[in-house]
Amino acid sequence: MNVPKLLEAATLLVPEEIATEKDITVRDVWEYLREDEWDTPLGLLEELGDIEPLPVSFWEILATAAEQMRLDRSAAWCHWCSYETRNGIIRADLTLRPASEAQRQTSFDGAGVLRPMWNIGNRTPSGEPGLNIARLWAEFIPFLEPGGRSSVRLAPLDPMKWQHLRPGHVITMHADRSVAGTAVILEIHRPQTPRGQ
Known part of the structure; x- marks a missing residue:
């Protein structure tokens, strides 16, 4: 499927009454598509998708469109949002x-490439601290440097092992058994069923 058709298909999954802080709606996306613009509608659809839960298919369609447009970071973000739609959102304040x-x-690279281990309070059968893997997305910055600090989103390999966490919990990031960083949980949102599903 070509990019305009993909973007059109994604618009059909967005309720008409959803609007961004700047009052952008799906109607505005249609205007850009009529003008044969693709980058702007993709970005606007990503913004609209952040307002309320939309189906996994919405994010998969956008990811495919971004991949066809060779917008790697945008494609990675749409895949990330697809994961969060299925598994929920974990946000934390990370200090390396x-x-x-x-x-x-x-x-x-802060775009979900790194898959560090985390001490989230779980234990192995022998009583040792258990480390759990979660990909990391640094919000608002492309790269995270040693000693840096950023709000991050975490995508656990096994989300069930993370369900005990609550805002305010402190977890540690590990590259090996040594601590690479400390994070304070800011928000946890369980998966929500998008409208119409």
């Missing part, structure tokens, strides 16, 4: 240890 105190000496 400085390079002088940590194994990591360089910055890393």
Whole structure:
């Protein structure tokens, strides 16, 4: 399917009454599509998708469109939102240890590439701290540097093991058994059923 058809299909999954803070609606997206613009409608649809839960298919369609447009970060974000629609949202305030105190000496891509281990309070059968894997998306910045701080979103490999967490809980990020950073849970939203499903 070509990009305009994908974007049109995505617009059909957005309720007409949803509007961004700047009063952008799906009607505005249609105007850009009539003008044969693709980047702007994609960005606007991503914004509209943040307002209320939309179906996984909405995010998958947008991811495919972004991939066809070779917008890698946008495609990664849409795949991320598809995951969050199915599994819920975990946001945290992460502070990394400085390079002088940590194994990591360089910055890393904040677009969901890194899959660190986390001590979230679980234990192994022998009573040792259990480390659980979750991908990390740094909000509002493309890269996170040693000693840096950012709000992040976490995508656990096994979401069931993370259900005990609540806002205010402190968890630690690990590259190995040593602590690479500390995060305070800001928000947890369980999966919500989008309208019409």
